[in-house]
Amino acid sequence: MTQLASLIENLGAGFLNRLRALLALALFGYRLSAAALDPRTYNSATRWILVKQIYFTAVQPLPVFLAYALIISWVLIRIIVTTARDFGLSAYVPGLIVNVLVLELLPFVSVLFVALRSSAAINTEVALMHTNNELAAFEHAQIDPIKYEFMPRVVGGVLSVMALTLLSTLSALVVAFFQMYGATLDNVSLFSRQIGQLMHLPLVLILTLKSILFGLSVTLIPLKTGLEMPKRLFLVPVSVLKGMMRVFFAIILIEVTSLAFTFI
Numbered sequence: 001m002t003q004l005a006s007l008i009e010n011l012g013a014g015f016l017n018r019l020r021a022l023l024a025l026a027l028f029g030y031r032l033s034a035a036a037l038d039p040r041t042y043n044s045a046t047r048w049i050l051v052k053q054i055y056f057t058a059v060q061p062l063p064v065f066l067a068y069a070l071i072i073s074w075v076l077i078r079i080i081v082t083t084a085r086d087f088g089l090s091a092y093v094p095g096l097i098v099n100v101l102v103l104e105l106l107p108f109v110s111v112l113f114v115a116l117r118s119s120a121a122i123n124t125e126v127a128l129m130h131t132n133n134e135l136a137a138f139e140h141a142q143i144d145p146i147k148y149e150f151m152p153r154v155v156g157g158v159l160s161v162m163a164l165t166l167l168s169t170l171s172a173l174v175v176a177f178f179q180m181y182g183a184t185l186d187n188v189s190l191f192s193r194q195i196g197q198l199m200h201l202p203l204v205l206i207l208t209l210k211s212i213l214f215g216l217s218v219t220l221i222p223l224k225t226g227l228e229m230p231k232r233l234f235l236v237p238v239s240v241l242k243g244m245m246r247v248f249f250a251i252i253l254i255e256v257t258s259l260a261f262t263f264i
Helices: 002-036 044-059 062-086 090-131 134-140 145-181 188-198 201-228 233-263
Strands: none
Touching: 002 145, 002 201, 044 090, 044 145, 062 090, 062 145, 090 134, 090 145, 090 188, 090 201, 090 233, 134 145, 145 188, 145 201, 201 233
């Protein structure tokens, strides 16, 4: 009986700790959102960090990312088109491409790419700034790190995920057209009409919201994890590992929720 009570107590304490962590993350996200929506925040310093974040996250690796996206799209679309023709289901090909690639797989690939590219770097940078008391120096100089250090990275990460998702989905649709109709351009209007009917407003809103949540997860969570770390230099790798695990679970949760909301 004592062991059962101890188990229940430990489970309750763990649940409360997780709840407090989520509330702290939500409050931190609210402060960042308020700063991001304030036009006065965007001065030359914040714009420079924002542009630097977008360049490092999305522009610099863009050729490699598009190459991977095109290869993945070509292979999967080829499988879908060939299988559908074999079973006489060619009419369902556009719907399968939109539901499998555009709504699910390519956004997932985009956020994984950004997470591997930037999340660990953001976590490491913030953890080092926290350990070296650079953030305390900002506050002592009456400079809000939320506005001048954190917000540009979050906004840059969200815009990067959205941009990579858009570019990868557009490239996948181009590949799909040539896989379905060949090199002739006579069926462009037909294909555009099919995709337009499938990509109705609710699906576009779901895709946009999912991209925003993905962008927040790969930037907001590493920032908060770096700030929570004790000021010990040897704990920086531990903080990065912890932050990446949290990012991974957040991405999976968002993806599973999106699948359930769309198909169940």
